[in-house]
Amino acid sequence: MNAPRRLAVLIFALALGACSPQKAEPLKAKAPAGPPPALAWAYPDAPEAPLPDYPPGPQHLPGIDRVVSSAELNDPAHPVDWTPDRHPAPPAVVGHRRPGGPAPCAECHFYNGVGFVGAADLAGLPAGYITQQLAEFRSGRRVSSQRANRPDTEEMIAVAKGLTEAEAAQAAAYYASLPRRPFVRVVETDVAPAARANHWGWQELIPDAPPQPLNGGVVEVAEDWPRMLLRDPRTGVVAYVPRGAIARGEALVRTGGPAAQPCASCHGADLKGREGVPPLAGRSPAYLVRMLWDIKSGARSGPAVAQMLVPVSDLTPAQIIDIAAYLGSRTP
Ligand code: HEC
Numbered sequence: 001m002n003a004p005r006r007l008a009v010l011i012f013a014l015a016l017g018a019c020s021p022q023k024a025e026p027l028k029a030k031a032p033a034g035p036p037p038a039l040a041w042a043y044p045d046a047p048e049a050p051l052p053d054y055p056p057g058p059q060h061l062p063g064i065d066r067v068v069s070s071a072e073l074n075d076p077a078h079p080v081d082w083t084p085d086r087h088p089a090p091p092a093v094v095g096h097r098r099p100g101g102p103a104p105c106a107e108c109h110f111y112n113g114v115g116f117v118g119a120a121d122l123a124g125l126p127a128g129y130i131t132q133q134l135a136e137f138r139s140g141r142r143v144s145s146q147r148a149n150r151p152d153t154e155e156m157i158a159v160a161k162g163l164t165e166a167e168a169a170q171a172a173a174y175y176a177s178l179p180r181r182p183f184v185r186v187v188e189t190d191v192a193p194a195a196r197a198n199h200w201g202w203q204e205l206i207p208d209a210p211p212q213p214l215n216g217g218v219v220e221v222a223e224d225w226p227r228m229l230l231r232d233p234r235t236g237v238v239a240y241v242p243r244g245a246i247a248r249g250e251a252l253v254r255t256g257g258p259a260a261q262p263c264a265s266c267h268g269a270d271l272k273g274r275e276g277v278p279p280l281a282g283r284s285p286a287y288l289v290r291m292l293w294d295i296k297s298g299a300r301s302g303p304a305v306a307q308m309l310v311p312v313s314d315l316t317p318a319q320i321i322d323i324a325a326y327l328g329s330r331t332p
């Protein structure tokens, strides 16, 4: 670096340091590192693919005594609620888009807080943790380490920015009150169904394609895509993980891996979370892998997540996958 350039960098660094965090949005010294090749599957490049269509005509789901018209299904302001009798009455923000308001939570997190493939599950997360995360999405301290290609994270950021404080608190109280339920099936294998990225940047099966070697990665797709697309609240995801991943992950979680900080020391003895700390058991492996890398890379930053920096600092990509496979396989 030549001298004037060095001086300019120094002045810039000083200016950054002088910036009061109260006055400006926090500035990042450098962009977070994108995922390494071994984790690229968790951040598939979202192609300019068309949005999937609902099947034409009225729809029903097995075991649910209800027929939904195609107009109801396609109403962007009100995601269909198939089982209103099986959850508490949701606050408006969960199920209705007010004029000019954000997309309703249930569109992606369902009314029972189980994640659409690619989104996080919210049922039973601590309320304080949910409101804190909404604030982090708003503040810019929670982005994706592969920001340009993550339409789903961008959508969540847009939702958080569109919420009033009251709506955020109501949505958090609602989802925190719901019971956690299993929605992930973890399968150890060498070959998995072939998958590709879809419009939102998450994996979906390639119809009629032959199975592919997993090569140390993970394929995580909707267990039943047509039912997931209709937002059947009883559906979930299947994650194909490398052989041996669950046992290796269990050892890492127990010992705390290279940092020797057992995950349960903060996330609760059964990994089901506690005040301010989210549960890890039974969560989507693809989501967990993204979060562990986003935290490690600094894409998720701020005071609360700082506690995670030591536990993730020396984890290798393969260890991150093993940990996520084990956690996903636990009963939530
Ligand atoms: C358009 C889809 C969409 C909508 C609508 C949406 N979310 Fe999300 N949400 C996501 C996605 C995708 C993620 C995961 C982001 C990532 O992987 O980086 C997420 C993550 C979250 C998280 C983080 C969970 C964790 O464990 O840290 C919270 C909290 C959350 N959403 C709350 C809400 C609430 C409350 C609403 C309604 C006010 C809402 N979301 C509406 C897509 C959505």
Ligand code: HEC
Residues within 6 Å of the ligand: 129, 132, 252, 253, 256, 257, 261, 262, 263, 264, 265, 266, 267, 276, 277, 278, 280, 288, 291, 292, 304, 305, 306, 307, 308, 311, 312, 323
């Ligand atoms: C010193 C306490 C501590 C330890 C040890 C710890 N965590 Fe965490 N972890 C936290 C806190 C606090 C958060 C919530 C951060 C926030 O509010 O943004 C968190 C968040 C996470 C998240 C994000 C979850 C979500 O809902 O998005 C994951 C994944 C995670 N931890 C995994 C682990 C794993 C795996 C280990 C063990 C290798 C571990 N943690 C060890 C304190 C800890």
